[in-house]
Amino acid sequence: AELMNRIPVIWINIQDCDGNTEALIRSSAPTVDELILDYISLEYQETLMAAAGDQAEKCLEDAVKEFKGKYLLFVEGSIPVKMEYAFTTGRHPETGVERVKRLAKDAAAVIAVGACASFGGIPAAHPNPTGAVGVMDVVKGKPIVNIPACPANPANIVGVLLHYVMTGSLPELDSLLRPKFAFGYRIHDNCERRAHFDAGEFVEEWGDEGAKNNFCLYKMGCKGPFTFNNCSIIRYNDGTNWPIGVGRGCIGCSEPDFWDKYATERPV
Ligand code: SF4
Numbered sequence: 001a002e003l004m005n006r007i008p009v010i011w012i013n014i015q016d017c018d019g020n021t022e023a024l025i026r027s028s029a030p031t032v033d034e035l036i037l038d039y040i041s042l043e044y045q046e047t048l049m050a051a052a053g054d055q056a057e058k059c060l061e062d063a064v065k066e067f068k069g070k071y072l073l074f075v076e077g078s079i080p081v082k083m084e085y086a087f088t089t090g091r092h093p094e095t096g097v098e099r100v101k102r103l104a105k106d107a108a109a110v111i112a113v114g115a116c117a118s119f120g121g122i123p124a125a126h127p128n129p130t131g132a133v134g135v136m137d138v139v140k141g142k143p144i145v146n147i148p149a150c151p152a153n154p155a156n157i158v159g160v161l162l163h164y165v166m167t168g169s170l171p172e173l174d175s176l177l178r179p180k181f182a183f184g185y186r187i188h189d190n191c192e193r194r195a196h197f198d199a200g201e202f203v204e205e206w207g208d209e210g211a212k213n214n215f216c217l218y219k220m221g222c223k224g225p226f227t228f229n230n231c232s233i234i235r236y237n238d239g240t241n242w243p244i245g246v247g248r249g250c251i252g253c254s255e256p257d258f259w260d261k262y263a264t265e266r267p268v
């Protein structure tokens, strides 16, 4: 059913593993085909589009002209500012920085999807050979939304998109430009192991009795007390499970510099 005008979406990938696209195509409410057919008009997406090569690039350029000022630009992947020509597909010679800036110029807003596009992610980990940065370090003067995590939760991608489709505006954001509806709580505030934390019951060693009884993972390096995200409420893969649910601590994947700062087994 045609409920409203479908919002034109251009989705580009820079330095990434495509994990956020993989997560999105597992969205269940709505499914990705409902999303594409009923709510948005997906003009360009390297993984999902039928076109390839010059034909694909033509779709992109046509969409930029036709929907100037109206399309949402989704960016997946970090932007290499030191190895400018690397890790980018598309119109050569155009660097990743140039591609993001050019396509952001005529967008209504830019949505950075995943840890890499938001804050540089794993490519930005020390010693960051490619000079990886997030979208907000490159694009200025445009509304930007960050949907971090590795990968971004499809529920949060769809949440931002549908909020825009329904209201014509972006959701309320925190100081790191993350939507508050998704990143307004700490993992630790809603963790299913929280009662064990409060009772002082901790896993002390992998595979010990505490691990078998789903005790708190704080002493094994869980960064849930420092991490803002809603995976402790909505989980991943259609509610199937999430990191702490499978018995390892949170590594803070929705926070800036998470790999260097949080992805260790040491408590902070
Ligand atoms: Fe907090 Fe992590 Fe323990 Fe959960 S497992 S209660 S998030 S420290």
Ligand code: F3S
Pocket: 149, 150, 187, 227, 229, 231, 232, 242, 243, 244, 249, 250, 251, 252, 253, 254
């Ligand atoms: Fe990421 Fe921690 Fe959730 S590692 S997926 S924010 S439990």
